[in-house]
Amino acid sequence: MGLGHYAQPAKEKVATGAAKPFTTKSGLTGSVATAASTGVDGPGSGAYDGTAIAFAFGNPAGETLSWTFVGVRGVDDEVPEPTVRKILGTVRLVDSTP
Numbered sequence: 001m002g003l004g005h006y007a008q009p010a011k012e013k014v015a016t017g018a019a020k021p022f023t024t025k026s027g028l029t030g031s032v033a034t035a036a037s038t039g040v041d042g043p044g045s046g047a048y049d050g051t052a053i054a055f056a057f058g059n060p061a062g063e064t065l066s067w068t069f070v071g072v073r074g075v076d077d078e079v080p081e082p083t084v085r086k087i088l089g090t091v092r093l094v095d096s097t098p
Contacts, residue, residue, distance in 0.1 A: 013037050022055060026092035030057025034081075036073060048072045053084050059093055067091050 014037045022032040036051045051073040056066045069084045 013039050019056075022088070024055075024091045025089050028057045028091060028093065030055055032056075032088070049074050051078075051081075053081070053088065055088055055091060057091075 014035055016035040017033055019031040019033040021029065023029045032053065032055045034051070034053050037049045039049070049072070050070060052068060052070045054066055054068040056064060059065055067088065069079075069088070071079050071084075
């Protein structure tokens with residue numbers, strides 16, 4: 001779930017929450033799940049714990065799309081989960097046909 005930078009290769013340090021239904025302000029419905037790494041250290045891991053929130057949803061064409069936030073956690077300027085969820089709530093489909 002996007003935590004490779006924070007926990008590779010120690011996958012056992014990542015806790016993943018159950019997917020839950022979520023609807024954005026624009027009416028997109030799908031599932032949202034969270035994951036967090038704890039106790040990350042050593043080369044290749046960045047020596048930071050991380051957090052990820054992923055939202056998977058379908059578009060009218062039947063394709064599965066996703067929006068994911070990945071960030072560092074446990075630091076002074078960590079993006080708080082309520083802020084990430086507020087941003088997630090604004091996800092919408094945009095017609096990109098010229």
